[in-house]
Amino acid sequence: MAQIHPDFYTIQHLHQPATEGELILLDFLQKNLNMEFEIYYHPFINGDRPNIVILKKGCGAIIISVNDWDLTDYAINDDLDWWNNSTSTKVQSPFSQINYYKENLVSLHISTFLEKKMNKWYYSNIIYTLVYFHKMSQDNIEKFIHENISKEDNKNKFLKDIKYIQYWGYDSLTLQNLEEYFSKIRIEQPSFLFDEDIYNNFKRYLKPPFHQLEEGINIKYTKAQAELIRSESRPRRKIKGIAGSGKTLVLAKRAVNAYLRTNSEILILTFNLSLKNYIRDKINDVRESYPWEKFYITNYHQFIKSEANNYNLPIKGLKSYTDINFFEPVKNHIKKYKAIFIDEVQDYQTEWLEIITKYFLYEDSEFVVFGDEKQNIYRRPLDENKEPIIKTIAGNWNKSLNASKRFTSEIGKLAMKFQHHFLENKYTIDNMVVLDNPMLDFEQRNIKYANIGAKASTERIFNIYKGTCKKYCLNPADITILSGTADILREIEYSIRTQLKENTTTTFETKEEYDKSELETKSKNNFEERINTIRRYRRNHFSIKTGTVKLSSIHSFKGWESHTVFLIIEPHKSDSIQDFESVELIYTAITRAQVNLFILNMGNEKYDSFFNDNIQN
Template sequence: MAQFIPSIEKIQQLRVQPTEGEWYLLRFLEKTLDDSFEVYFTPFLNGDRPDVIIMRKGGGVMIVEVKDWDLDLYEVDEKRHWYLKHPKNEGEAHARLSSPVQQAYKYKENLFDFHIHGLLELKIKDIRRFNFVTCAVYFHNANEEEVKSKLVNPFEKDYKYQNFLKYNIDLLGRDSLNEQRFKKILYSRYFMSSRPSQIFTDDIYQSFKHHLTPTRHLMSEGEAIQYSEDQRDLIYDDKSRSWRVKGVVGSGKTTVLAAKAVESCKRVLAEGRTPRILILTYNITLKNFIRDKLSRVRADFEWSYFTILNYNKFIGTMMNELGIPFEMPQQGPEETHKQYMRRVSSYLNDRYYNNRNLFKGYEESIKNRNGSFFKLTKTEYEVLLDLIRQENPEPESNPIQNAVDLDKYTKTDFLYEVFMTSEAFDELTALLKLKQNVILQGAPGVGKTFSAKRIAYAMMGEKDSSRIEMVQFHQNYSYEDFIMSYKPLENGGFELKSGVFYNFCKRAEANKGKPYFFIIDEINRGNLSKIFGELLMLIEKDYRGTEIKLAYRNELFTVPENLYIIGMMNTADRSLAMIDYALRRRFSFYSMKPGLDTDGFKKEMARHSDERIQKVVYAVKVLNDKISKDDSLGEGFCIGHSYFCGKKADESWIESVVKYDLCPMLDEYWFDSKETCKSEKDKLLDIIK
């Protein structure tokens, strides 16, 4: 029989018992595997708690995630995102659930990247070494064929995904748990090879065993540390709910922290409970330093009592444990890598690391679940939330942004980047300050999106992306995405989740001394009354600061006075409906025109030596004059300057712009006048010959 850690008898005594699926798997492994196998149930890996780990010396490691799900209640889209199959409302329909496949794979990645010393280096040197750890997801309420029809067959042409499964994941149904089938899987993963693995060496095996079964620290291993009177007061204080310690480098703050952690461990043991001491650090480099300080304390304790994590890693671990999806924003087409990384840093802090409501609705799961490294009293849980709610210290909370000081951004910078006259800039900024809600309208290529962020920078006086939020409206965008709605939980039930505009308003409200900018691309593509709901009134400048009760929550909400809204609207798209009149009254409309005659654009064009470029630009100016006078078109259809900007020194790009950008646009403009269309296209094509 396999060796179980903890033993089956101890598992039966756990306060929170294994699920039906977990018990079924454990009993199967008990009767199927011999004593060369070790089976770890919810092993402790400094924060991660996978359901089951199977290990065999000379063979390998398998991480098994167990799901007691009814697969008929879920659907998986083409991107392999999980959703409820029968949502009760639009909010549920858009609620994405955590993929159990990715959850299991994340445990594997963390083993290499964080938990087992030296594995990351081995993985980098030879990716094959990544394969001695494999994963499996066991769906207790489905057979193997049902699992394949849901997660394998629909993606049979996705060779990258099929290879990912081949080398990393076995998908199991209940009928997979028969001795012949399961041992075939183990053989395919080289667990039961006749010769010991040359990759999963004895040293690596011992390292895994050490981490899966933490050792005991003995008093004799510690040191006789002389604490000052102030340090002793803090270490032995058992009345204060929380405290903060400040001091210069070398003043003994971490020494006090380590001693306090050990004393807390002793107190919990004296109360007859199993200690779970969580130590969070914002500085990722302090993890080993804190462990070293703990090892110097003269006391007996189990290392498994302590979890030492970087704060951001802790949030990620908890999200994976609780099945909360982790999403990253996509890089915008006009963003530099530096700009994108700044926005990512701000996005992660706002959405996850500094989000007060991130774990709302998961309280019981955190306090009671075996797989969690917390078993907290209500008071302890509240203390933990207080820690999470505190903003991260600036150097650690936004390391990317703080690595480079925020660049100043002035009117001069704006006019250098955006091809707009000085008078137009003054007019636009004055309008935005007056109305606070402005829609930039114009044809494609006039720089609406590019200008929106830079007008925000100019009004801030610095390039602070953390005070800018950008969304794009579409036909399916709703109040539930924008303000709030109920979202389903993986373990049943629902929780109220706030939307992007609600969260941004709260951020602006907490920092009233600085302006915040909410940018909406394609604002006229959405059903605006449906999206804004009762906030349609609050965005009006005269009602800023006025409170109104939200539809989903008995909460008075306001749009802060330091929040500006900039929308973008394409005037050349005939398929779009006119903007809602109620919303039109609350916005001013600023027409963006081609900047072909601005000084900035002329300087940009001066970089190019190909005379064809200058001729095409002149032809476009003439063409715009004709378009603006056409009764069926007008100024809103003029061709913008963006088609000629940001190009490389290679001059062949002008041919591509004319053939594949401008000519197709003219086909659309004069679809009902073939002669006019052909005449204007020929003028452009003749230039580039």
């Protein structure tokens, strides 16, 4: 018999009981598969919740969706959209849902998978998909498809879209069908593609580890932090903190305390996808015992996409993310949380917060947001006090986090001068206190500035970087290079890899990936989609603990910190839709540096006189 996680007894006594179809299929699979197969029921794959995943080491994986729809209640229109006839609402098809699960495993969740797929397209063939319609026979499924898709072109397109998805009815659960399916997909034959690395990455998501108390570290919280880390039932708090004041430190400890208080899953949301790993690192530092599966950390857009897919709701463009009634059709089925924490709340639209509290938060539960309006890089509207608008939380902001240990006093002073010069008319200026940080006491400290002109080549920037590293004996593991966009960084990253023969960590595509995508895609939309897929993947797996130089857009590095920062300020582009050198963005970049800050200005006159006056080279 196959291994099943969790065991049948646990599955039958879960808070949310398994459906009849799930239990029948699990029983069938366990009895007919041998011990080499691992069956995972409702694994939580960072937001995605497929019904069943089957794993066979060295061979491959199968994602299974169990569907209890009576297809006679549904229809498919000429655009191949699925509709629920009884509610007259558009729904996501079971085939689209399972494709989303697979694409996220390949292009987002599983480390190294996307690179392997880009080099060898057939890598995605080691993950198979199956939809089980528990209330329909195999013949009735076929009948539904052919009766609802009459146009030959549509039928061909639909069959092409589901070509690699197996679908079964309730009468398909026979040993013969199972053996024929396994023979077709060759799941029982060893595959060099499904190597130890990919298998272990699968297991990390399907069966997360338990964090032991000894894995944490002793953290000395300030008085202000100690007052904010206590988890409480029913509070709604908004906490403001300056850069480096320990907002994420407080969030991490309070989130762990919330788990210890409620013994339930904790939801932590950010705006920046790459920041999830920084929060995870901070939670890992907390000296307590807890299961990692109890912490769901992601960014807002990924959260909404995953939840929509889990409940078969189609995303209709950007408007779906701000539609405060989007989840209304499934409101009685949504999984809710007893504690939700939001970092970078200054980047959130007010509608997002309404959606979170309306559909995902239990009444009288803990809801705490953290922010700093000086890092308002998306220029969200502020209230009359020049503070972020948080309609879902009444009262004043807690402003006790005004002391920073992140950076040296020199960087702190520069940040405060920048606030007074550029931000005084837009925001309330911080009363910043820079605390002594013993870890920085014996460090060589450098703040340097140069205006290299708008026509400076990436080769010149690379040579300045190389010369600076040599002059100040900088370790690549301590360095982060930041800029408003990836265009310049991509060329510099290429030079670091090819000329210095050093590995890198980035939040964007390599030059080779960019050029290859241009050659292989047939349209601008396809090209942008591929580049965005690579960037989502890189941000999702970004970490500063790689021992290599890091390169990132300022947007994707917001919330992180780095020993040494090279900041490239790009020329002002009046025709650009987005402002990639706004004062909020430059302030955010400056406050990422802990010890060394090297600023290269590509002829942006807005900042030249300020940095010349305030940095002694």
